[in-house]
Amino acid sequence: MNQLETLEAKSVHILREAYRSLGNVCMLWSIGKDSTVLLHLARKAFFGHVPIPLVHIDTAYKMPEMIEYRDELALEWRLNLVVGQNREALAAKQTFPDDCVDRITCCRNLKTMALKHTLSGEWPRLRMDHTLGKLVEDEDLSPYTGVIVGVRADEEGSRSKERYFSPRDVENDWNVDDQPPELWRYFKTDFEPGTHVRVHPLLDWTELNVWEYIERENIPVTSLYFDNGEGIRCRSLGCYPCTTPVQSTARNVEEIIEELRSGKFSNIAERSGRAQDKDDGGGLESLRRGGYM
Amino acid sequence: MSTVSADLERLDIVAVGHVDHGKSTVIGRLMADTGSLPEGKLDQVKAMCKVNARPFEYAFLLDALKNEQAQGITIDTARCFFNTPKRHYIIHDAPGHVEFLKNMITGASRAQAALLVIDAQEGVRENSKRHGYILSMLGIRQIAVLVNKMDLLDWDQEAFDAVTREYADFLARLGVRPTAFIPVSARDGANIVARAAEAPWYDGPTVLEQVEAFKSLDDDLERPFRMPLQDVYKFTASGDDRRIFVGTVETGRIRPGDGVVFLPSGKRSTVETIEALSGPRPDEAYAGQATGLTLDTQVYAKPGEMMVRADQPAPLVADRLRANIFWMATAPLVRGRRYVLRMGAARVPVELESVLSVLDSQELQSVTGAAQVERHDIAEVIFRSTRPVAFDAAETLEPTSRFVVVAGFDTAGCGIALEALPEAAANADGERRFSVGEVTDEQRAARYGHAGKAVVLVGESAADAHAVAASLERRIFDLGVHSYCLGATDLGEDKDVLGREAQIGRLGEIAWAMTDAGIVLVAALGDMDRFDLDRLRALAAPHEVFVIGRGDGGDLGADLDLPASLATEAAAEAALRALTAAGVLPEPA
Numbered sequence: 001m002n003q004l005e006t007l008e009a010k011s012v013h014i015l016r017e018a019y020r021s022l023g024n025v026c027m028l029w030s031i032g033k034d035s036t037v038l039l040h041l042a043r044k045a046f047f048g049h050v051p052i053p054l055v056h057i058d059t060a061y062k063m064p065e066m067i068e069y070r071d072e073l074a075l076e077w078r079l080n081l082v083v084g085q086n087r088e089a090l091a092a093k094q095t096f097p098d099d100c101v102d103r104i105t106c107c108r109n110l111k112t113m114a115l116k117h118t119l120s121g122e123w124p125r126l127r128m129d130h131t132l133g134k135l136v137e138d139e140d141l142s143p144y145t146g147v148i149v150g151v152r153a154d155e156e157g158s159r160s161k162e163r164y165f166s167p168r169d170v171e172n173d174w175n176v177d178d179q180p181p182e183l184w185r186y187f188k189t190d191f192e193p194g195t196h197v198r199v200h201p202l203l204d205w206t207e208l209n210v211w212e213y214i215e216r217e218n219i220p221v222t223s224l225y226f227d228n229g230e231g232i233r234c235r236s237l238g239c240y241p242c243t244t245p246v247q248s249t250a251r252n253v254e255e256i257i258e259e260l261r262s263g264k265f266s267n268i269a270e271r272s273g274r275a276q277d278k279d280d281g282g283g284l285e286s287l288r289r290g291g292y293m
Numbered sequence: 294m295s296t297v298s299a300d301l302e303r304l305d306i307v308a309v310g311h312v313d314h315g316k317s318t319v320i321g322r323l324m325a326d327t328g329s330l331p332e333g334k335l336d337q338v339k340a341m342c343k344v345n346a347r348p349f350e351y352a353f354l355l356d357a358l359k360n361e362q363a364q365g366i367t368i369d370t371a372r373c374f375f376n377t378p379k380r381h382y383i384i385h386d387a388p389g390h391v392e393f394l395k396n397m398i399t400g401a402s403r404a405q406a407a408l409l410v411i412d413a414q415e416g417v418r419e420n421s422k423r424h425g426y427i428l429s430m431l432g433i434r435q436i437a438v439l440v441n442k443m444d445l446l447d448w449d450q451e452a453f454d455a456v457t458r459e460y461a462d463f464l465a466r467l468g469v470r471p472t473a474f475i476p477v478s479a480r481d482g483a484n485i486v487a488r489a490a491e492a493p494w495y496d497g498p499t500v501l502e503q504v505e506a507f508k509s510l511d512d513d514l515e516r517p518f519r520m521p522l523q524d525v526y527k528f529t530a531s532g533d534d535r536r537i538f539v540g541t542v543e544t545g546r547i548r549p550g551d552g553v554v555f556l557p558s559g560k561r562s563t564v565e566t567i568e569a570l571s572g573p574r575p576d577e578a579y580a581g582q583a584t585g586l587t588l589d590t591q592v593y594a595k596p597g598e599m600m601v602r603a604d605q606p607a608p609l610v611a612d613r614l615r616a617n618i619f620w621m622a623t624a625p626l627v628r629g630r631r632y633v634l635r636m637g638a639a640r641v642p643v644e645l646e647s648v649l650s651v652l653d654s655q656e657l658q659s660v661t662g663a664a665q666v667e668r669h670d671i672a673e674v675i676f677r678s679t680r681p682v683a684f685d686a687a688e689t690l691e692p693t694s695r696f697v698v699v700a701g702f703d704t705a706g707c708g709i710a711l712e713a714l715p716e717a718a719a720n721a722d723g724e725r726r727f728s729v730g731e732v733t734d735e736q737r738a739a740r741y742g743h744a745g746k747a748v749v750l751v752g753e754s755a756a757d758a759h760a761v762a763a764s765l766e767r768r769i770f771d772l773g774v775h776s777y778c779l780g781a782t783d784l785g786e787d788k789d790v791l792g793r794e795a796q797i798g799r800l801g802e803i804a805w806a807m808t809d810a811g812i813v814l815v816a817a818l819g820d821m822d823r824f825d826l827d828r829l830r831a832l833a834a835p836h837e838v839f840v841i842g843r844g845d846g847g848d849l850g851a852d853l854d855l856p857a858s859l860a861t862e863a864a865a866e867a868a869l870r871a872l873t874a875a876g877v878l879p880e881p882a
């Protein structure tokens with residue numbers, strides 16, 4: 001098997017294991033390329049069905065194209081889309097674009113907090129109603145005990161040490177120094193009640209692998225990743241106030257792959273356009289310990 | 294860097310060795326010298342060293358990539374990516390400190406080849422040996438031994454030969470022959486990527502040459518087909534009628550038309566299709582793939598079984614097995630405690646029957662007579678289960694000999710199965726006896742007008758089985774029979790294998806006592822299989838159990854099968870007639 005086949009098989013195995021053993025599990029869908037690849041892998045694992053709810057945290061500062069693309073795919077693939085948001089922080093303008101808090105606090109408010117309370121069911125959720133074709137208030141607020149996330153080990157230091165199945169305790173703490181062993185295809189799937197589990201099927205993928213797989217499988221991605229003639233494009237998608245596009249004339253998947261393989265980005269980190277990383281000492285460590293994905 | 298193609302393969306390599314022998318420096322150097330570092334990283338770390346007035350070391354580079362400077366030792370396995378024109382690599386940097394052995398194992402179990410680093414000056418140390426042993430137990434056969442810090446010994450060939458001899462002897466006793474011994478100075482980058490001019494006497498490969506020469510192991514394709522059944526999918530609610538048997542193929546290959554057997558149940562069928570998301574269906578599934586198959590008959594194989602090909606050598610099926618185990622948990626592996634053995638997709642309750650020997654990892658000597666297995670011990674043990682499990686012996690088919698042991702919620706041990714052992718002569722469960730009084734079964738039967746009997750209703754859902762059981766017991770009671778009804782939920786949780794085992798254990802005792810008391814017991818159970826019922830029968834012996842299967846699962850070896858289509862009342866009525874016909878109940882007056 002070539003490496004994309006090997007990576008695909010392992011990720012599919014992990015998704016099936018999570019679905020089988022983790023009770024009420026959901027999958028995060030940030031609308032970016034990684035979690036969209038994850039979504040495609042889920043469709044492979046379950047033969048066209050996605051029996052796992054997809055949770056999207058809407059910071060209200062995502063680019064409008066992302067939201068359009070999200071709803072289109074959700075309807076086309078009949079996805080169980082669940083949307084959460086920190087409505088209070090937005091109403092109280094406790095955000096960086098409102099100039100009230102710094103970037104890190106903004107990330108905490110709009111992403112980490114929103115995620116935490118959406119997963120626990122403490123805050124309201126929206127759910128895609130496929131009959132109406134739109135989002136409606138969700139009546140089912142049962143907590144998710146496990147969440148599947150598309151983080152990759154090559155993104156930054158703390159992620160390179162992740163397990164495929166990683167327990168977080170009630171406080172969302174990640175005990176990096178004492179992680180469970182993972183042997184062969186045996187992942188930790190027995191947990192004390194109250195443990196929250198994160199599953200990382202894409203850990204061994206690199207940014208290049210993700211694009212090569214998007215090309216091979218013809219996976220639709222949002223047009224924000226491509227240059228539309230202005231000589232800029234997004235390499236990593238976040239909220240627009242904190243995402244700086246990169247100078248690039250790559251207009252399609254093929255050109256992005258070329259850029260990553262041997263061109264201008266072959267030696268430059270992917271998240272270099274994400275301002276909150278720099279404010280967090282370049283490591284994301286403190287954000288991630290607090291529950292950032 | 295030259296073009297890297299998606300069609301290239303990816304090789305996972307683990308770097309191990311005693312703490313401070315220089316693993317991180319080797320990896321840092323390998324990445325730097327192959328141009329695999331992010332732009333500016335090298336300069337950044339060098340500048341940082343200058344500011345802090347520390348001499349630059351390549352290990353810092355790795356730390357900078359992993360945010361791990363604080364402690365100065367590798368705590369957890371971290372992945373480092375690097376590419377050559379030939380292929381892609383992940384190097385798993387595994388910690389060398391004994392406290393972090395479970396992390397080292399985590400990294401090593403992902404790898405197909407290993408770099409084992411030994412400090413030429415310090416020589417072979419405890420963890421050099423322990424790591425060597427663990428690599429061999431994990432089945433990693435490609436090991437390159439890097440004798441590091443040769444510059445400190447002025448590249449003395451004799452010193453290199455001495456380390457090589459000592460370690461080669463050690464590995465030979467494990468049956469491992471390392472692929473290469475390479476003298477290196479990671480600090481100077483000598484024999485890492487560039488050849489060491491200081492060692493004209495060495496004509497073997499450099500580290501990079503050796504890494505490039507490691508083989509990606511795909512001989513699993515030509516071995517017997519083995520697929521642990523991970524799950525069975527039916528997405529009927531989404532209008533999909535396929536019943537798909539999914540799993541990752543461990544070894545071998547399979548095609549539509551091949552006969553298959555599920556073990557330990559022994560259920561048989563034939564592969565109809567190999568499923569895919571879209572496009573034409575593949576005509577073959579093979580080792581390494583996460584696949585899904587449909588069968589041409591209705592087979593109720595359950596997740597956890599092993600799927601094999603009918604025309605190939607069968608795996609072992611046993612409830613006792615001899616195994617090598619490495620114990621990682623703080624609490625020792627002891628007798629008298631229940632553990633869960635995970636073998637393939639199966640989870641079975643096990644207990645430690647005996648410790649045959651414990652290996653001293655220093656001297657590689659077997660010590661017999663140990664009562665338990667301590668943390669970081671490597672031991673040969675016998676495990677006993679209350680239900681059979683399918684596996685292969687390590688020397689026949691290693692991938693399906695691998696298992697882990699769960700204690701409580703944690704993966705506490707890992708190992709390989711060596712041999713299936715015959716069933717224990719006297720199952721401890723069967724020996725349980727209650728002392729009884731003077732009244733005989735016949736005297737009770739004469740008084741009550743019927744004998745005692747345990748009737749067990751097994752349904753796909755415990756709730757449904759209980760509804761039928763309750764209705765049936767009411768009918769039996771109305772016949773004037775001394776009866777009692779009991780639901781599975783009264784017997785404890787059955788969420789995991791240990792819970793289910795305990796449930797059967799309690800029901801077995803109750804069934805024995807009630808039958809002995811001359812009562813007709815109607816008990817309801819959820820999702821049980823033939824092996825659970827076998828155990829129940831053994832526990833109730835010498836009394837016989839009348840088993841009623843409810844639903845379409847079939848194959849319980851039941852005395853009566855009630856189709857799911859039969860509503861509760863009709864099912865209870867049918868059961869009543871069958872019990873009367875079988876002479877369990879007296880004819881209605």
